Amino acid sequence: MALNDGDLAAHLADQAGRILLMVRASGMFGGKALGKAGDQTANQFLCHALREQRAEDGLLSEEEKDNPERLALQRVWIVDPVDGTREYGEERADWAVHVGLAVDGVPALGAVALPGLGEVLRSDQPGEVPPAPDRLRMVVSRTRPAREATEIAEKLGAELVPMGSAGAKAMAILRGEADIYLHSGGQYEWDSCAPVAVALGWGLHASRIDGSPLVYNQQDVYMPDLLICRKEHAKRVLAEVAALQ
Template sequence: MPEHDLALLIQAARDAAPIANSYWNTDQRVTHKEDGAGPVSAGDIAVDTYLRETLTAARPGYGWLSEETEDDPARLAAERVFIVDPIDGTRAYVDGQTTWAHSLAVVERGETTAAVVFLPQHDKLYAAGRGTGATLNGTPIRAGTAADPTGANVLASRPLFSAENWTGEVPAMKRHFRPSLAYRLCLVAEGRFDAMLTLRPTWDWDIAAGSLIVTEAGGRVTDAAGHPLRFNSASASSPGAIAAPAPLHAALLARLAPR
């Protein structure tokens, strides 16, 4: 990992928070993306602009991929790229809820090397560097040790529990939910929940940061078919994601219907 990338992301996330907070819980302008892809707020755009200008000025040779910036194919030729969701959990953000996050990552040749997920309303900053461990507000965190899907506390949307997604009976798991996918990953890294699953196509900006935080906390993250995650592809997406301690990850993968 290039020296100081993680420190750069931490500072950028903290500096973006006052911008996001200035729009949060106000009558800000909100539009809606095509094909039901969700809302985009004035706060999203303001934070995206700040992060893009700040991070690319600090690392002019890095590519840029963000949910709120028009995609530039030049990123595909960059050795390193910033992958950013300025506000992950926009629906919660515009509704005045508190569980939204800034999600920032540096990806090198498809693998995340530095990651930050910051929840300003909770003052929770998760961070990880490749090979250096994961932290919450500077304190090391570890994923849990659950191995059996039965009784596991799982972060997932309700449709995941449909019978067609599983081989045999749906495991008797306890379902929980948080609006921010990046935050869900961090909650697994912190050991507060046993697993996070999504079977829908998943954008890089939603999982590039959180996946490294889980891995550095001792958990395992793959796509929904069990393949390693690779970021900064042309599609900028993965076919779902599974995050859990390794034994539970294997058990969940064995119970899921083939994909």
């Protein structure tokens, strides 16, 4: 199957999501075993497919042993087979599958599947982001909201919207369910590469919380923080973050 990068990313994210739903519906796994089975099964599919379809590119996956050879490559696929394992296991809808492509460290292309909602959002087919309401909404972790996020939300008079995975939070802005995603608790490259690519493709702002660019395919894949929001809100949010430092 000859697919361009955008179609490949979307197809893989969608198919991995379908596989995950089948694993869950099988009734063979429960609790942590379900999350492990889903992660490993979706990861095998994504990694085998990318090595078959894009053999010359690098690959970085949360569930795969890192290969440092990727650091010398221009193009590296960065995937998260299940972003939000807890939510997946609890049969919630706020989990995602990430398939992103970094080119020279830039999140150039991505697809985020929301299998619980039957939707795939992609960077190369942007839609129109619904307008923000008068009172802004900030998505935060439903289990451990970051201090900076809650303090900034208070300064902005924004409503807190608890939600599961990073991908679900980022896509909530595109879907018109939220306006700001500010995260300062630390993540990894696979948590944000595809969501950031999609957000940028849809015309949103995406950066570190000090305003500097997000750079991928690094030796250390830890990423301390992230801001995704509408461009018209970015300046004020970044200024409020700077005032907290």
